[in-house]
Amino acid sequence: MNPTIVRAGAGLLLALASAAASAQPKLGACTELASQFRHPSTRITSAQPVAAGALSNGGVPVGAHCVVQGQMNERVSPVDGQSYAIGFEVRLPADWNGRLLYQANGGTDGFVTRADGGFVGGGPLRNALQKGFAVISTDGGHTAAQNPLFGLDPQARVDYGYAAPRSAAPMAKALVQAAYGQPPARSYIGGTSNGGRLTMVSASRHADLFDGFLAIAPALRMPASSVGGLLGAQLWHAIAPDKTKLESAFPPPARAVLARAILARCDALDGAADGIVEDLAGCRKAFDLARDVATCTPAQAEECLTAPQKEVLAKVHAGPKNRAGQPIYTTYPYDPGVTSPIWADWKFVLSINPTRNPVSVGFIFSTPPQDKSMLQDTLRFALGFDVDTDAPRIFATSGVFTESAMSFMVPPDLPRFGALKARGGKMLVIHGSADPIFSVDDTTAWYDEFSRNQGASAGDFVRLFRVPGMSHSRGGPSTDHFDALDALVEWVEKGVAPQRIIATARGPGHAGGVNAEVPASWSPGRTRPLCPYPAMARYTGGDIERAESFTCRP
Numbered sequence: 428m429n430p431t432i433v434r435a436g437a438g439l440l441l442a443l444a445s446a447a448a449s450a451q452p453k454l455g456a457c458t459e460l461a462s463q464f465r466h467p468s469t470r471i472t473s474a475q476p477v478a479a480g481a482l483s484n485g486g487v488p489v490g491a492h493c494v495v496q497g498q499m500n501e502r503v504s505p506v507d508g509q510s511y512a513i514g515f516e517v518r519l520p521a522d523w524n525g526r527l528l529y530q531a532n533g534g535t536d537g538f539v540t541r542a543d544g545g546f547v548g549g550g551p552l553r554n555a556l557q558k559g560f561a562v563i564s565t566d567g568g569h570t571a572a573q574n575p576l577f578g579l580d581p582q583a584r585v586d587y588g589y590a591a592p593r594s595a596a597p598m599a600k601a602l603v604q605a606a607y608g609q610p611p612a613r614s615y616i617g618g619t620s621n622g623g624r625l626t627m628v629s630a631s632r633h634a635d636l637f638d639g640f641l642a643i644a645p646a647l648r649m650p651a652s653s654v655g656g657l658l659g660a661q662l663w664h665a666i667a668p669d670k671t672k673l674e675s676a677f678p679p680p681a682r683a684v685l686a687r688a689i690l691a692r693c694d695a696l697d698g699a700a701d702g703i704v705e706d707l708a709g710c711r712k713a714f715d716l717a718r719d720v721a722t723c724t725p726a727q728a729e730e731c732l733t734a735p736q737k738e739v740l741a742k743v744h745a746g747p748k749n750r751a752g753q754p755i756y757t758t759y760p761y762d763p764g765v766t767s768p769i770w771a772d773w774k775f776v777l778s779i780n781p782t783r784n785p786v787s788v789g790f791i792f793s794t795p796p797q798d799k800s801m802l803q804d805t806l807r808f809a810l811g812f813d814v815d816t817d818a819p820r821i822f823a824t825s826g827v828f829t830e831s832a833m834s835f836m837v838p839p840d841l842p843r844f845g846a847l848k849a850r851g852g853k854m855l856v857i858h859g860s861a862d863p864i865f866s867v868d869d870t871t872a873w874y875d876e877f878s879r880n881q882g883a884s885a886g887d888f889v890r891l892f893r894v895p896g897m898s899h900s901r902g903g904p905s906t907d908h909f910d911a912l913d914a915l916v917e918w919v920e921k922g923v924a925p926q927r928i929i930a931t932a933r934g935p936g937h938a939g940g941v942n943a944e945v946p947a948s949w950s951p952g953r954t955r956p957l958c959p960y961p962a963m964a965r966y967t968g969g970d971i972e973r974a975e976s977f978t979c980r981p
């Protein structure tokens with residue numbers, strides 16, 4: 428503070444002190460927010476200071492902050508009689524960087540996940556709260572106890588699908604204003620899986636609310652991919668020796684056979700035989716399941732797959748189709764990340780159990796929704812799901828449900844993102860090549876179409892980075908640890924478009940949490956550049972464990 432100005436008068440001194448206080452708010456003001464903050468349709472339930480070091484992330488203490496919790500849009504549904512609200516918390520750091528982050532949450536939502544803005548793998552070593560962002564997290568308009576039957580209420584569907592940020596983001600900005608005496612200079616939204624989807628939906632529907640968008644492993648066409656999960660389960664179930672365990676159809680040793688065959692054909696296409704397949708398009712041409720994986724015979728029982736296994740694998744990777752052969756979703760690339768337990772979880776468990784695909788499709792995405800009794804036997808629902816008569820319900824509407832799931836879940840302006848472009852916003856999309864549920868082929872096909880529509884300017888405001896080997900959101904034999912939020916901030920605030928994002932393998936000893944799937948043959952902290960599609964990391968020489976030995980080019 429300039430002392431000559433301070434001496435200019437008591438009034439100015441007070442103003443300067445106030446300005447200093449607003450840049451560095453004291454946590455003593457925190458509890459007062461509970462009684463003093465007013466916003467339409469908002470009820471603050473608590474405002475409490477959190478001491479420095481009370482939380483930690485990646486072994487690093489989180490600084491002092493204020494956590495404000497509350498409810499918005501409280502209502503009783505005229506359809507199912509249940510009480511609904513958008514539950515939220517906002518964390519306001521004492522050492523604020525002037526930015527707001529809307530943390531879009533995953534799955535079927537219903538949880539106010541801690542508002543700290545940790546996104547990927549073990550989380551960035553510093554999460555958004557540690558970086559000084561004010562962060563809001565919401566439950567998307569229903570509680571955990573209301574999962575998944577909130578889908579019986581049309582407004583709760585829409586709040587989950589796209590509407591919650593329209594209420595919650597302006598409230599968060601007003602709360603920031605109340606806490607610091609000034610609104611956020613920049614606002615961001617980011618998330619993983621369903622949170623990545625909501626981020627892309629927001630870039631389409633709410634481009635006015637945010638400057639930057641970070642979508643990781645986006646559940647881009649979730650109703651369609653969820654239907655695909657059910658149909659895949661039917662295929663696995665048909666060949667599973669143990670009908671109570673779908674994974675018996677394609678257990679870890681068999682998946683390792685497939686991964687080795689993929690690597691044999693595709694690993695070196697990018698210039699480095701390093702256990703990573705960068706060139707998905709090249710691999711699509713080079714790898715032939717029928718030719719490149721031996722079919723088990725009485726004479727060959729090793730390094731082979733059975734004929735039924737190969738038949739189902741071919742169908743699953745070709746993507747779900749109706750009886751007329753029309754695609755319901757999209758293809759999946761062959762990637763060595765098929766070995767991942769996360770891959771198995773989505774294909775064999777979440778495709779049939781009462782937490783994911785059956786209930787998402789049956790209660791949230793189908794019009795009309797299933798009867799509640801379906802919850803009692805989700806395997807039966809998955810196995811009985813009819814591709815021609817049940818799948819079209821994700822496109823259906825009714826007098827009660829006036830928006831179809833494909834309408835309320837999918838960004839309405841996918842091919843263009845015109846509002847984002849007009850606003851000057853930036854979006855980073857990051858997706859693992861081995862994602863077993865939301866296919867990187869879907870995201871890639873979207874970006875191809877988007878690029879055709881934009882011409883040369885596509886990369887000026889939207890960039891796609893693919894992570895070879897990474898499973899859904901994290902894991903797999905991959906470098907799944909990266910800080911894309913910093914890259915997005917640089918792009919939004921300094922105009923520096925990301926040319927490469929450095930990613931690290933979370934091998935033994937990694938501070939962000941170890942990924943047990945990092946192969947023992949890799950150095951534990953192997954680094955790679957993630958590259959803006961259509962570029963990929965190509966080896967140029969030097970230490971094969973280091974990102975500096977790779978360049979990004981198509």
Ligand SMILES: [Ca+2]
Binds near residue numbers: 696
């Ligand atoms: Ca390679």
